[in-house]
Amino acid sequence: MTFKIEQIHHVAYRCNDAKETVEWYTKNLNMDFILAFAENQVPSTKEPDPYMHIFLDAGNDNVLAFFELPTQPKMGRDENTPTWVQHIALRVQDRDTLLAAKKQLEENDVDVLGITNHGVFHSIYFFDPNGHRIELTYDDITAKAKIAQITEEIKYEMLDEWTKAKRAPKHTAFLHAEEFEAKKDN
Template identity: 75%
Template sequence: MSTPELKVQQIHHVAYRCNDAKETVEWYKKNLNMDYTLAFAENHVPSTHEPDPYMHIFLDAGNGNVLAFFELPTKPEMGRDENTPIWVQHLALKVADRDTLVAYKEHLEANGVEVLGVTDHSVFHSIYFFDPNGHRIELAYDDPGAADMARKAAAVKEEMLEEWSKTKRAPRHAAWLHEKELTEV
């Protein structure tokens, strides 16, 4: 028998906690047009066997990507790591192009969701907003010139990591990515 190649194929699912499973499903369906695909509910955690009722919901994020949530009614209220800035932890979802991104921005704002952006990251362009659970979500599309820019940035990634590791200061190797002013639509 041959040894299998140790290589991850893709993300199976990403799981977050939610305040209310039904509200979360409805919000993602209404605002991001995600399909609700599956739910599990147990009174005991399968991996640890501890008694703890939960509802585990799954949403289709496209191309085999799954976004999941746990509602945990017996646990203390949700919080976040106060030592991590709110802009750091986020889930970025890809959209087709700028027209789609702008249409999502308008759709979200029409539904009362506060949206930041469009932000120009050179390689891609994004909008940012929060779901009803306080999770930061980013929608992004790749810039038409992204492949060339990504190759240019990838060529200096090792040098950048090494310099960062030594100095903990931003290396300038790919500073061109954010030297343009950030743009708002």
């Protein structure tokens, strides 16, 4: 029997403070706090390690979870990975929703970067109180022609070319071409 993944059940990250994290996500991203449980022993490994595990509704049966681990060393990040790489991307309905989210975040004193035009989607970026980079994004339905250019053959060609050269192939240079041209003109 073979299997296929149906969807992500939940994604879990570490947090500094469970209560602060719940309050931040409910206040800033309007996410519902849906579940919490705490134990003094890890169920899978049986290690003694007290934790609080919280779950937030990210819409459409998607769940974002966090662990507070008070007996572990202070939380850090991979210093060899730039801060822009590792992030949590959450989709919103459209540009108006993204603009409303940006306004709400800025009114709550959250520093927001963007709107960044990625050609096929548009995004804003900011950090949660735990240092996790968050992206809010919406798909640009007018960019369907651009998406159509990325065919099954091209994605594998691109992967093979990247594997050989470790430099960006030109296949999808059109995605940000207009944005880079506009910056050169300014």
